[in-house]
Amino acid sequence: MSGFGVYLDHGGVRRVGWRAGDHVLDLGTLARGDRPDLGPFLAGGSLDPLLSAGPAVWADALEAALRWDETGADRTPLAEARPMLGFTVADYVDFYASEHHAAHVGRLFRPGQPALPANWRHLPIGYHGRAGTVVVSGTPITRPSGQVRCPDASIAFEPSRRLDLEAEVGFVVGVPADRPVPMRAFADHVFGVCLVNDWSARDIQAWEYVPLGPFLGKSFATSVSPWVVPLALLEAARVAPPPRDPRPLPYLDDTDAEPWGLDLQLEVLVNGAVISAPPAASLYWTGAQQLAHLTVNGATLRCGDLFASGTVSGPAPDQAGSLLELTENGAEPLTLPDGTVRGFLEDGDEVVVRATAPGVDGGEVDLGEVVGRISPAVGPALS
Template sequence: MRTLRLELGNDDRFGPDNLPYGVFAPAGGEFRTGVRFGSAVLDLAALLDDSTFAQPDLNAFLAQGPVRWHTVRQRLRDLVRGPLPASVIHPLDSVSLRLPVAIGDYVDFYASIDHATRLGRFLRPGGAPLLPNWRHLPVGYHGRAGSVVVSGTPVIRPRGQLRTDSGAPEFAPSRRLDIEAELGFVVGAGSEPGTPIAVDDVGAHIFGVALVNDWSARDIQAWESQPLGPFLAKSFATTMSAWITPLAALESARVPLPDQSPEPLPYLRGRRDWGLDIDLRVHWNGHEVSTPPYRSMYWSPAQMLAHLTVNGAAVRPGDLFASGTISGPERRQSGSFIELSGNGSEPIEVGGEARTFLADGDSVTITATAPGPAGARIALGEVSGHVLTARRC
């Protein structure tokens, strides 16, 4: 059996301390689970001789729970440090990628106080930017799981009802197409109906994280969202990275939560409240336009999952919940173009061109890094997409 030792550069952020999971197909082959190591994908079914990883999604592995996740991760960290069978190694640029999980339910939150405050000032000028409930619970809504697509999938500009100057609606393509740079959390082990997940127990249920772009049609949203919230403005496309970074890879990225005032109700308080020190970068047509910091998020992933299940709602392996737009206190740290452009009133420069919202043909790529062990950094798999012209109805 021919073996190879994969050598990584000193600055490679997909080394043994990362090892994100994805689902890939080699040329002419079937989809199966792989782990990214440097610029290669390792076939886990072949490497570990385990049929669990020969399936076209990660759900069966996720359902096996945290002890199994830990065992596999430790085995992989040992294996990648030595020679590997050449037959299990596939160059990243030679494979096809798909969504790594079969998503049963998708929930999107609104967990950034800086984003919620800026958006509230646009929506309620002269009024309180935050609604009375915002500091008491993680606000969220149920999204459309069937509209979650893998990174690289084109996004067709949505059509919908837009409010006109007369106050009556027209049916037209969105003119204010936007992004939302988010962090998604993938559920591993599920829960039983009627059994809430406690804040301190989320480690047994959250498998890992993936970058998310929850595309948003702001003009459709402005007309339709009263009184029930987002609908067509969000359900046309949500893009998820092809790679899920295990939560275990982010131990060095844990940071204290920002001060929460008033103190949350007891079911939202834990013994070890934590956020994540993850730095995002948003690239518009290849130009970096913003640097959202996840560490400034008000509500933690543990609080979001605890709130999601406190009424007895169950979660299943592969379910996805996302943070909502990640924004920091500075305008340059905004995770949406509505914020960056001051609600469209202050165009920003993108490659020498003044821009507010997305035009047909535009592309957006979101990347992120986080602290790893011993002062190194790891990278999350990027999420990207480009905009296509609206289809005729």
């Protein structure tokens, strides 16, 4: 089992579906038949009505989907169902929640300075990305062009030479809010989890990010997996996050709360070869804390808001969720099984991020995958 999503059928019609292993079930058929009460939420070509309906309908739809799966209902092979972006992305926020990633990047980008900024252990650092360039898995990723600083300190406009991947966990908001959302209300607003690859042009990013942070080096594309796994399916994956020091301020303090760390095991593949296995359980800041911080100043939530963990990296060298870390910013390139060498991504490379999680009764939840293939930069450099 996997999650809810939207796909195109053989006739090119958008359908709300449930991914069941290597097949997809048309939930519109269920809604038109045994469960007409779910028709307003499942019979259209978008997850938006389901997302905005709230936890009671989410639970009912999940139970119905699982029962529908057990009946042996008509199935479409996954390979024949073209996945679509299933919901309207309202806003997109990317966090920086992995201490291992943040410290490693700090050592690479700011040698001789503290690896972590002074505020890092006090709050979940994040930035606002572009909702309009969030794309579904399988969408080609065009190599971006932008300003870069050359080795001789001159500035050039050129295609990025340091195009990178970022393996992340995404959270999809369903129920809106016009006031701060406390951690205890996380599951009242967040429908489920998807996988994210927040592509990064490291050379463009390195030149532009001071003082306001990521901009054109990230805004060109963010890929998401098509199947959103409901939080309810991840109950067995909930774990305590790493110890925090110092203790967070009260609105972020989950010391005595039910834990919202998630034991998701990610894998990153380049051209079919596994290059790393980042553990999401190592994330310092949980999704509940990220949402609480995101809204604590009064920022509103909308149905379809997407926020992501930032790169997931573990303590071991083979647990880094980016090539920046795996290759020490290109200084120690990887050799793939076919003999090719990669410091950063080349045109034609295919990146896959996939993940699994513990399920109930010793089973396993498959979160699917997010895939992207790099296409060459388009057009000549601007003058």
